[in-house]
Amino acid sequence: MLRPAEERIVHVPLGERAYDILIGPGLIGRAGGEFTARLKGRRAAIITDENVASHYLAPLMDSLQTDGIEAVSLTLPAGEKTKSFDNLAAVADMVLSAKIERNDAVIALGGGVIGDLAGFAAGIVRRGVRFVQIPTSLLAQVDSSVGGKTGINTRHGKNLLGAFHQPDLVLADTAVLDSLSPREFRAGYAEVVKYGLIDKPYFFHWLEKHWKQVFEGGPERNEAIAISCQAKADVVVEDERETGRRALLNLGHTFGHALEAATAYDSSRLVHGEGVAIGMVLAHQFSARLNLASPDDAQRVAAHLSEVGLPTRITDIEGELPPTDVLLDAIAQDKKVKGGKLTFILTRGVGHSFVADDVPPSEVASFLEDMRS
Amino acid sequence: MLRPAEERIVHVPLGERAYDILIGPGLIGRAGGEFTARLKGRRAAIITDENVASHYLAPLMDSLQTDGIEAVSLTLPAGEKTKSFDNLAAVADMVLSAKIERNDAVIALGGGVIGDLAGFAAGIVRRGVRFVQIPTSLLAQVDSSVGGKTGINTRHGKNLLGAFHQPDLVLADTAVLDSLSPREFRAGYAEVVKYGLIDKPYFFHWLEKHWKQVFEGGPERNEAIAISCQAKADVVVEDERETGRRALLNLGHTFGHALEAATAYDSSRLVHGEGVAIGMVLAHQFSARLNLASPDDAQRVAAHLSEVGLPTRITDIEGELPPTDVLLDAIAQDKKVKGGKLTFILTRGVGHSFVADDVPPSEVASFLEDMRS
Numbered sequence A, B: 001m002l003r004p005a006e007e008r009i010v011h012v013p014l015g016e017r018a019y020d021i022l023i024g025p026g027l028i029g030r031a032g033g034e035f036t037a038r039l040k041g042r043r044a045a046i047i048t049d050e051n052v053a054s055h056y057l058a059p060l061m062d063s064l065q066t067d068g069i070e071a072v073s074l075t076l077p078a079g080e081k082t083k084s085f086d087n088l089a090a091v092a093d094m095v096l097s098a099k100i101e102r103n104d105a106v107i108a109l110g111g112g113v114i115g116d117l118a119g120f121a122a123g124i125v126r127r128g129v130r131f132v133q134i135p136t137s138l139l140a141q142v143d144s145s146v147g148g149k150t151g152i153n154t155r156h157g158k159n160l161l162g163a164f165h166q167p168d169l170v171l172a173d174t175a176v177l178d179s180l181s182p183r184e185f186r187a188g189y190a191e192v193v194k195y196g197l198i199d200k201p202y203f204f205h206w207l208e209k210h211w212k213q214v215f216e217g218g219p220e221r222n223e224a225i226a227i228s229c230q231a232k233a234d235v236v237v238e239d240e241r242e243t244g245r246r247a248l249l250n251l252g253h254t255f256g257h258a259l260e261a262a263t264a265y266d267s268s269r270l271v272h273g274e275g276v277a278i279g280m281v282l283a284h285q286f287s288a289r290l291n292l293a294s295p296d297d298a299q300r301v302a303a304h305l306s307e308v309g310l311p312t313r314i315t316d317i318e319g320e321l322p323p324t325d326v327l328l329d330a331i332a333q334d335k336k337v338k339g340g341k342l343t344f345i346l347t348r349g350v351g352h353s354f355v356a357d358d359v360p361p362s363e364v365a366s367f368l369e370d371m372r373s
């Protein structure tokens, strides 16, 4: 198969669950060929959302049809609320109606919401059918489409029901990011930065220099996405079922989730990646306060995130926030409390994060108090 | 821990998913101790049905409480209809309300219906929490509680949604079978016989001699259940995800499922084990007709099953049955058709079953036609 020069392949070596992530512009137009080259079945059920369908459903269907794949589609409303038990039932029913067998595939065409929902359905129909991710948001391309975590939300909280179900193929068409809103692009970019901050200081440095080209598109965007996928894949391969090292991926997320909860998941005030951006700055500042890292590092992280247009301070969030003890409750709920201590991802500096499971809640409280004034 | 002399342990060596099956009378009364000896968590959510709850829920709760386990319970109506998407939602919600974390457990107390439903919920809550099976029907003790297959039914068919989720502990309390109806006991016994017919001629021989004691209770019952669990465990370990050898467990089931479908799953006419009994006799007769086995073997199998009170002929089923081509359609649907040929479990004689994937549908049709007159 002819591939554009800039196309990248990240292989995820998970034994009999191994798969490829293809990264490059125009992959949706070649989806049929990549599908038939890797999967035995010739039927597919595409799950997508309204925003994404309007741009990319027809081209995807065309490409599949050209290569002899019989495809049907289900278009759901866009947004986090779509990750519900009712929609899981609807997707499963649609997949069964389409007579998808174990070797046929469910295809997720969309952001993390569609990927999580469709992947969960693919994991439970006939106790697991093939699954192809075509992530269309930056967050989905660099994070949610890699690793096999799928799920839905319940009234008890986010992602509380789900399955580990690895995809059989991921097609990250980097050209589709042009239709993503700038705000969603920035939010996904926060996760790209995260990989640098965890353990790739040179990557963070590169992003400081090249972020404009990443935002504009072109080879640097491809490169940044490929490095991010590789970073996520490395962690997943080491710790597929999330018992240890995979926790590092939560850098910025403990504070971030608490802020998302504090804004009642109102995306007009804060989207996930924005919470992560603020959370990563806080993690660096908190590490400096604990004398683990230099305050210059926190300053450097904040400067970069703010340059691309991301919020970096709690006070950047519009509207009222609940009192600090409510934030702290959310933090204690998010990360398991071990003998009264909290688990946090802290850092010794840019690119040197680690898991700390002995953080006293009182330290966090007084830190947050100071950060809010 | 003190164990009665007749208690058996079957270990299922599935690597990090390895677990023990304990088999013996009185295990429900010792459930708390076995739980705390093996699981880290100290919370449990018990799922059961109305028939089983009336006898065994209170003793189980008592035992757990005595050993310091905080347990809550949900009692559902008995019967196959309970394996629904709505009940999956109800169980998942209850488990989350009970704040069951990854190391805590869902406990299935009941027959295969409760085991399949509760196991599925345990597999998806937080992408998998601990799972304890306390099977109370003979079928559940010798078959459904071992192997990790869980699931529910949909309008498209039986067990079409589910997960592979191995239990962490199985407690088969053989004394509880005393309250099982004789008809349900016999139905489960058909699956016990199956293990002999697959590849244990000596076990079938032993059952011919000792079936009365198996039905009455006592050491022979224990022994028969332990041998059956071991047989199922052996197959599961060889083929956890059901891609090859596990197919042998379908001996008698292709014909059996077709007969269940033909009676519209009306359990007053035919329960699963009865369909399997007839199906196993048919598999032996069909093998004889194909000159693979001696007709004497089919005769011997029919004699034993009929001695214990199981049906052995299509004509034993009360009421009208659909025409043969409808039965054949059900068979073709049940087992994948490969290039126009059917896959069947056939036999070269008692204890010598094998997978045949080249059975011409026309042969099956004329055979069934003859068997109905």
Ligand SMILES: NC(=O)c1ccc[n+]([C@@H]2O[C@H](COP(=O)([O-])OP(=O)(O)OC[C@H]3O[C@@H](n4cnc5c(N)ncnc54)[C@H](O)[C@@H]3O)[C@@H](O)[C@H]2O)c1
Pocket: A049, A050, A051, A052, A055, A078, A079, A080, A083, A110, A111, A112, A113, A114, A116, A136, A137, A138, A139, A140, A143, A144, A145, A146, A147, A148, A149, A150, A151, A159, A176, A177, A178, A179, A180, A181, A184, A272
């Ligand atoms: N499974 C995992 O490992 C994992 C990891 C991180 C996040 N997540 C989940 O991912 C979800 C968030 O993902 P997300 O940020 O992609 O949200 P999303 O799926 O809601 O997409 C964001 C918005 O962008 C739109 N969109 C997507 N691609 C587009 C395109 N190419 N052009 C125009 N519009 C487009 C969507 O319709 C939506 O309105 C959350 O539910 C989160 O829990 C999962």
Ligand SMILES: NC(=O)c1ccc[n+]([C@@H]2O[C@H](COP(=O)([O-])OP(=O)(O)OC[C@H]3O[C@@H](n4cnc5c(N)ncnc54)[C@H](O)[C@@H]3O)[C@@H](O)[C@H]2O)c1
Pocket: B049, B050, B051, B052, B055, B078, B079, B080, B083, B110, B111, B112, B113, B114, B116, B136, B137, B138, B139, B140, B143, B144, B145, B146, B147, B148, B149, B150, B151, B159, B176, B177, B178, B179, B180, B181, B184, B272
């Ligand atoms: N997961 C698997 O590998 C697997 C294998 C075989 C069958 N199954 C499933 O198992 C189910 C059938 O299991 P089943 O036959 O146990 O059905 P069941 O759970 O409906 O139990 C049969 C009846 O016996 C009652 N009962 C159970 N234990 C009792 C006791 N000790 N005393 C009095 N009454 C009792 C139940 O309330 C029910 O009315 C089917 O849904 C089938 O699909 C699953």
Ligand SMILES: [Zn+2]
Pocket: A143, A191, A253, A272, A276
């Ligand atoms: Zn994130």
Ligand SMILES: [Zn+2]
Pocket: B143, B191, B253, B272, B276
């Ligand atoms: Zn059976």
